[in-house]
Amino acid sequence: MAFIQSIARILTPIIFGLMAVCAANAQTASTDIDNLIAALPGGSYADRAGVIEALAATGDTALVPLFEALSEGNLYVTATDGRVVRAVRAGDDYAISDPLTGATLGEVGRRDAEKIKVNNGLRRTIASAIGQLTLMSPNAEIRRSAAESILKTADPASLELLDTALAAEKDPGVLAVLEQARAVIVLGNDFPLAEKQAAVALLVAKGDRDAMAVLTTELASAPDELKPAIEAGIAGIERDLAAWAAAQNVWYGISLGSVLLLAAIGLAITFGVMGVINMAHGEIVMLGAYTTFAVQEVIRNNFPGLFDYSLAIALPLAFLVTALVGMAIERGVIRWLYGRPLETLLATWGISLILQQTVRTIFGPNNREVGNPGWMSGALDIGGMSLTYSRLWIVVFALVVFGILLAVLNRTPLGLQMRAVTQNRRMASSMGIRTPWVDALTFGLGSGIAGIAGVALSQIDNVSPNLGQSYIIDSFMVVVFGGVGNLWGTLVGALTLGIANKFLEPYAGAVLAKILILVFIILFIQRRPRGLFALKGRSVDA
């Protein structure tokens, strides 16, 4: 092995020479590539990085599949003949193929092939190597990612390649990245002042964190003439970033607020409208999350193609399941306890423990895997902000649920009856409303809403039997803060708490921020015991 390595070390400069002098001599080049590939398995990560750079320097685009296999950890060396192959697990053995041509080579046993190890540092080298090789690709998308990987490493050796690519590039998007990559290389190396000034201007115009990182590094070693321009540039970028950071923080607050809103909105009905202190609310949210898990499990096993729609299927199911559970709880336990808050509290707390243990017995104590559909992964970049899709959809979803609930309460006969019963039970009863039935439906609605909140929360939190416990206190906080019995209060309360929490977090840390919010709420409730939006009228004291 050591012998091959030393050959590789000697070969590396020779290949650079060969490239320049006679690129036409294909026969020699291919032998060199073979030798280099054979040198891949040996040595340390640093040695391997050297071989990869030498391979990239050959400019042979046929190497791209090899690099990709290496980066994914699919490149192996066989024990028998020391050949470098691409191997994929097939049962207990490996199915091997040629890393360059993709031609299949049969199978080898699990112990007869050794993986060529890669770590994160090596993957960066490989990404840059692939970048160099694909910079002239006909596909603009590939060229763009190639240019980005060169921008990341900013290796001065790729300057010549960049210039060729710049001259040929027509796509404005790719062109911009190429120019930035060139500017970074120009700044970091020995170039005339005028060119450096142009590079600084270009990076200042780019104006993001990466540009600032380059400028900050450059500031220390820059010539004096350049320093004022760089300093001004950094100051400008910092100003912009600070503004974006504030906007980003508001977004985080809204996002946290929407999660609080989702968790609390069901409680706003069961506790807010009906006045039932429902300690099992968190567990109903958890049941919704487990319904999502069950739906995904069925889809994974039977209809993998439907995975992206799993949440849409889970939503009505979760609503149904949790609404039924809620109605069962109401009919079975809570209806005997109306007007006795202490007993209700204890009974629902007992129910919460029963539900937790039931789920633990059926699904086990460990977290369950709930996947994100494709449209919920990734982020949307707006200027200096990045809005992750999962959070974005949850904000939208929370608002939609809120809107629907508002409509149900104010625009449907059921909503009218609910309000009538909660405001004056005896009069509603005299008017012919079946109050027990309305109670059950109201509790079912509140629980169903909690269940669909569980579907959304399964996307950002762990689905475990303890899921509910982490939301119950927050939910009560939001409802009490917003004003019992008022949906708008819940909305404003959730968003206020979310944003306040996120603005405190950078200064006070996550732990202290939570404590401060709690103290704030306690003080607030002392001054306004009925919360932000107190319900007015005789019903309040009933």
Added chain:
Amino acid sequence: MSMKFAQRATIAAAIAGTMGMSFSPAIAQEDTIKVGILHSLSGTMAISETTLKDTMLYLIDEQNKKGGVLGKQLEAVVVDPASDWPLFAEKARELISVNHVAAVFGCWTSVSRKSVLPVFKELNNILFYPVQYEGEESERNVFYTGAAPNQQAIPAVDYLMENEGVERWVLAGTDYVYPRTTNKILEAYLLDHGVAADDIMINYTPFGHSDWQTIVSDIKAFGSAGKKTAVVSTINGDANVPFYKELGNQGISAQDIPVVAFSVGEEELAGLDTTPLVGHLAAWNYFQSVDTPENEAFIAGWKAFTGNPDRVTNDPMEAHVIGFNLWVQAVEKAGTTDTDAVLDAIIGLETPNLTGGIAKMLPNHHITKPVLIGEIQDDGQFEVVWETDAEVPGDAWTDFLPESKVLEADWTAPISCGNYNTETKTCGGAAN
């Protein structure tokens, strides 16, 4: 089944406690050697600790098939301290004074260990503690078979410095004693190695934290200062998943800012969507994926014992394997299960670990362990990307904090002290 067993054991213990204390242990001593298992089977820690209880049952079962110890069969006594720290002390007392166990294998969190310490000292029994911990402790009655900071945290940082060229550090942890102490040691270590104070960011979050948006964007901002950045994570348990998800969503890959975790193992990854975690790192002394004959045999036996081909193995399980084997050897060497004799006999004993090396019990009651850095794979297993050349001896008192530097633990004569001050030559901690 195991649950029932635990309950029955507890009930039996309670009955024994009330009915006749002189009667039941007398018989037990004739027939079997009792081994206490003190792991939470309910409450928040049940996720991690239930597996360790099963591991002990498996090991005891295997040993009994080989004929037991000193010609007697071993009998497991399982109690459930229910993730409740004061209850750990009560249950430990019950194991020792009611059930008369010869040794106890148990505890997970540092606070549970601290809670049982006085009991083990008072009643002079032995505890084997299998989890990586913050160090700064060495007790006569406790054997630490998990990693001390110099067997996990420090080598992981070394790896990132040398192999990934990291210059800027985020130390992120859950807010309790293990992350705080570990981060204190790491911070001192990094400052010693020329890292500027500006290049270290320390962040603590509550247990079960799920909204990581602000912290991840802070990490992103911190990482774009033109220097290679890494996160050293002592984030515990559940909170890890939303953390990695948020990293993935905000477009931070393992190649940009790698995260090396000290509390994420096979058991935690089982049943998770590992996509956002792939490529991130973990530092342990054992991985299920390590390909040695010992490990293969252990995994096969474990899967057969649990009857579940999907059960994974992890680092604290290996620690129990080593601890149990060392205890069996020590008892056979001493010819008795008497605490003082075993304490003397066990020091210096060696047993093969599962990764192809040797674990040796040191005079400071820690053991030698190899350090492995693994990359998380999409199947929830780890691929070893780096390992130490030889086993690293566990160091009870870190060399990187000034107040601990002068301390040394040595439980052999003539020192026989857990916090011997090498400057003042006295037992009893730092002189100030």
